[in-house]
Each structure stands twice: as structure tokens, then as C-alpha cells.
Amino acid sequence: MSKFSERNQRLTNTVGQIELLEVSNPSFSGPMLICNDVQDFVSQGEVYIGLPFGFTLPDDVSGSAPRMRLSMDNVGRGVSDELERRQPGTTTMAKLIIVGRDTPDRHEHVFWLPMSSVSISGASAQASCSVDEITRQAACKQMATPFTLPGIF
Numbered sequence: 662m663s664k665f666s667e668r669n670q671r672l673t674n675t676v677g678q679i680e681l682l683e684v685s686n687p688s689f690s691g692p693m694l695i696c697n698d699v700q701d702f703v704s705q706g707e708v709y710i711g712l713p714f715g716f717t718l719p720d721d722v723s724g725s726a727p728r729m730r731l732s733m734d735n736v737g738r739g740v741s742d743e744l745e746r747r748q749p750g751t752t753t754m755a756k757l758i759i760v761g762r763d764t765p766d767r768h769e770h771v772f773w774l775p776m777s778s779v780s781i782s783g784a785s786a787q788a789s790c791s792v793d794e795i796t797r798q799a800a801c802k803q804m805a806t807p808f809t810l811p812g813i814f
């Protein structure tokens with residue numbers, strides 16, 4: 662058996678790979694486990710539902726932060742129910758995991774993507790993935806005012 666990286670550098674990969682997506686938010690009932698396939702997939706004891714998804718790479722536009730677009734099917738799997746539970750002020754994180762089909766319990770690559778501006782239509786759900794909102798947050802969650810810290814004024 663050859664390594665994952667060696668197989669992916671060949672012209673023909675007989676085993677293949679699969680993309681897993683874990684979408685989590687504090688207001689969700691649990692993380693959404695999605696597999697970029699038409700059938701369910703099991704990795705590390707967790708069942709990922711088969712739901713095709715894809716990414717649109719960001720455009721190179723000066724003066725704005727790059728935003729990648731995530732789109733996934735929204736056909737009867739309860740994706741819209743979970744996404745509509747998002748509370749204001751919470752950060753939704755998507756964890757993209759790449760695994761080989763022959764070694765489903767070994768996560769070869771893991772990428773964290775903060776999601777923002779989620780929109781749901783009848784056939785698909787879309788979200789922007791960018792670190793822009795996280796980097797623009799205030800470093801201090803509570804500011805010193807005469808009301809919050811009266812002893813320093």
C-alpha cells in the first residue's frame with residue numbers, strides 16, 4: 662500500500678479521496694457532518710451524510726478581503742433547519758477534512774474555515790468563508806467605561 666501523498670501525485674489514483682465537512686455553531690443541536698458523495702461515509706466512528714458540496718475560489722479584487730464561497734445541496738437532509746438556528750453574534754466554523762477512501766479513519770489534511778453570510782434557497786445553501794470577520798473583531802470584548810470599571814476613573 663502506498664502513501665496518500667504518493668497516490669495523489671500519480672496520473673491515476675486507484676483508491677481516491679473523499680472530502681468531509683464538519684459545520685459547527687454553538688446554537689446548533691450538534692455539528693453537521695457532511696460527506697461530498699452521494700452515499701453516507703463513516704470516519705472515526707462518525708457517520709457523515711452524503712451531500713454534494715463545492716467551493717468557489719475567491720476573486721482577486723483589490724480593496725476587499727478574499728471570500729471563498731461554499732455551496733451545498735439542500736434537498737431533504739435538514740441542512741436548512743440547522744443553518745436557520747444560527748444566533749446573531751456567533752461564529753459558524755466549517756472544518757474541511759480530506760481522507761483516503763481506503764483509510765477513512767486517518768485525516769490526511771484538515772482546514773478550518775470561518776463561515777459568514779449564510780443564505781438558503783430551495784435547492785442549495787451557500788455561505789462565504791473568510792477570516793475577515795474574525796480579524797475585524799475587537800481584541801477586548803469588554804471596554805473600560807465608568808460603568809464597568811468605576812474605580813479607574
